[in-house]
Amino acid sequence: MGSGYRIMAIDDENIVGKMIKANFEPDGYIVEVFLNAKPALERLNEEKFDLVITDLKMKDIDGMEVLQTIKKESPETKVIMVTAFASMDTSIKAFRGKADDFFAKPIKIADLKACVKKLLDK
Amino acid sequence: MKVVHKIIIGNALAIISIALVAVFSYHEFNLIQDKLHFVEIADTFNASLLKMRLSEKNYFLYGDKSAVLRIKNELVKNGEMIQSLKFNIIKSVGRQEFDKLLGFFNNYKNEILKIETAGSPKSMEADVRDAGHALKRFSENITRLERKKVNKIISASRKTLLYFFCIIIFTAIAATYLFFSKLFRSLRKIEKTAKAISKGSFEKINEKISNDEFGSVMLAVNSMSEELQNREDQLVQSKKLASLGILTAGVAHELGNPLNNISMIAQTYLTLYDKLPDEDRLDYVNTVLSEAERIKDIVQDLLDFSKPKGKDFNIASLNSVIRNSHRLVNNMLHVSGIKSEFDLQKDLPPVFIDKNKIQEVIVNLETNAIQAMSPGGMLFVKTRYKENDKYITIEVKDTGKGIETEYLNNIFDPFFSTKGTEGTGLGLSIVYGIIEKHKGKINVKSEIGVGTTFIIELPVYTLKED
Numbered sequence A: 001m002g003s004g005y006r007i008m009a010i011d012d013e014n015i016v017g018k019m020i021k022a023n024f025e026p027d028g029y030i031v032e033v034f035l036n037a038k039p040a041l042e043r044l045n046e047e048k049f050d051l052v053i054t055d056l057k058m059k060d061i062d063g064m065e066v067l068q069t070i071k072k073e074s075p076e077t078k079v080i081m082v083t084a085f086a087s088m089d090t091s092i093k094a095f096r097g098k099a100d101d102f103f104a105k106p107i108k109i110a111d112l113k114a115c116v117k118k119l120l121d122k
Numbered sequence B: 001m002k003v004v005h006k007i008i009i010g011n012a013l014a015i016i017s018i019a020l021v022a023v024f025s026y027h028e029f030n031l032i033q034d035k036l037h038f039v040e041i042a043d044t045f046n047a048s049l050l051k052m053r054l055s056e057k058n059y060f061l062y063g064d065k066s067a068v069l070r071i072k073n074e075l076v077k078n079g080e081m082i083q084s085l086k087f088n089i090i091k092s093v094g095r096q097e098f099d100k101l102l103g104f105f106n107n108y109k110n111e112i113l114k115i116e117t118a119g120s121p122k123s124m125e126a127d128v129r130d131a132g133h134a135l136k137r138f139s140e141n142i143t144r145l146e147r148k149k150v151n152k153i154i155s156a157s158r159k160t161l162l163y164f165f166c167i168i169i170f171t172a173i174a175a176t177y178l179f180f181s182k183l184f185r186s187l188r189k190i191e192k193t194a195k196a197i198s199k200g201s202f203e204k205i206n207e208k209i210s211n212d213e214f215g216s217v218m219l220a221v222n223s224m225s226e227e228l229q230n231r232e233d234q235l236v237q238s239k240k241l242a243s244l245g246i247l248t249a250g251v252a253h254e255l256g257n258p259l260n261n262i263s264m265i266a267q268t269y270l271t272l273y274d275k276l277p278d279e280d281r282l283d284y285v286n287t288v289l290s291e292a293e294r295i296k297d298i299v300q301d302l303l304d305f306s307k308p309k310g311k312d313f314n315i316a317s318l319n320s321v322i323r324n325s326h327r328l329v330n331n332m333l334h335v336s337g338i339k340s341e342f343d344l345q346k347d348l349p350p351v352f353i354d355k356n357k358i359q360e361v362i363v364n365l366e367t368n369a370i371q372a373m374s375p376g377g378m379l380f381v382k383t384r385y386k387e388n389d390k391y392i393t394i395e396v397k398d399t400g401k402g403i404e405t406e407y408l409n410n411i412f413d414p415f416f417s418t419k420g421t422e423g424t425g426l427g428l429s430i431v432y433g434i435i436e437k438h439k440g441k442i443n444v445k446s447e448i449g450v451g452t453t454f455i456i457e458l459p460v461y462t463l464k465e466d
């Protein structure tokens, strides 16, 4: 299935990363989890990832900044934004153009899987 | 009794006593006048008597016939006078004395008339002289008595008037004193309460309410105080509800995370159930429980905050109250792009506080701080205590735009706001009221463009407060 694809999950809620890992690894994805944006961005500099799932609001660096940095450094990396602000559609629209997809919490894992698959299989 | 009635009665009494004095004086003066009039008449009468006695002497000693005629003339004159002034004389000396006088006069007149019919004057001499003498003595006697009476009346009236004067002055002073001392006592009570009310503590006058105008004023002040208290409670509660609106939006987001965690775990649990090792299943379920706990805490904070006035003071840990309050504004910080730093001193002594109220204080101060900053700002919250101090200090500091010096005196006033329709201006006035009820202090330091620090001092709990 998703054999060999490298996925990075960034969310300061550790359970989110843990669950993404638990759900994607059995399908053959390689998943790395980060609680903070800074070390995640450093890691992205070292290695190329195929897809990044990142939270919009984090304590150290804003999710928007993460998105912009990734799209600048490696435009081919897909980015999925996750946020709890289901109602803040203005900010959602602002980055929607740049992000490859957007998920509101609570995340439907099946949908996320389908989305990842769709983005990477293209 | 009403004050108006008291004044009316007081004035009426004054008028009555003045009228009494006037009537008394009028009566006394009339009496004096009558007596003096009599004395005047008597003097003329006595002078005339003297003349008659002189003529009488001339007649008997020198046989002066014309003397009898002169006496007769005088007698006629005096007789007419006595008749015409009869009324005045009676008024002054009384009918009895008048009759006596008339008796002596007529007696003398008869004796004189006898002279003409009797041949020898010598036989008459003794009788005439006796009658004249008796008349003269009686007349002079009552004149003297009347003079004495006049003096007596004058000195008695003087005394009576003096007593009257003293009594009136004394009662006036006593009544005024009683009246005004009660008046001032009532006024002072009202003033004291009004001052307390203006300072924001809605006291009432706890005295027997008298049945006069002051009673009405006191009742009015009391009901005003009560009404103000109600209004303030309403304001405080409506400000709380307004804050609650903002906080709830943030808290809803705070709930998003644990809800998402529970949801993701449940989904994973369902899809991977067969493949999960037992320990993972256990771990998942435990995580679900702790996330549910997290939700409960957040909801509890919100519930605590929304509670109307609780007024329950308890021993509490200030740091945990601050942490709980902070959960409510956490999302606001996120949204506004503001970082926060906590420096809560460990092992603070306990405080005796109304937790919900102190939570409101922290929320209001942190909300103000966040509203004063632009993204990138920092919020610092600090607690400090030095051994043996009576107070714990809480500092809420921001790197916001600061407060204009001219506004520093106004920021704690109700409705003072520089935020236009965005602010009610009640936040800090409520904070001030709460800190005052906790016998604490609040101070502010601010520098334009640098930031603002609110410093609160709360008394440390000591056993005797219980």
Ligand SMILES: Nc1ncnc2c1ncn2[C@@H]1O[C@H](COP(=O)(O)OP(=O)(O)OP(=O)(O)O)[C@@H](O)[C@H]1O
Residues within 6 Å of the ligand: B239, B364, B368, B369, B372, B398, B400, B401, B402, B403, B411, B412, B416, B417, B418, B419, B422, B423, B424, B425, B426, B427, B428, B429, B452
């Ligand atoms: N941390 C702060 N930095 C700068 N100004 C402040 C700060 N805290 C308070 N102020 C000033 O004090 C005023 C009064 O504050 P207060 O909390 O009483 O009312 P408000 O914040 O305007 O309204 P509300 O609390 O209802 O939102 C504010 O309008 C603001 O001008």
Ligand SMILES: [Mg+2]
Residues within 6 Å of the ligand: B364, B367, B368, B423, B426, B427, B428
């Ligand atoms: Mg405020």
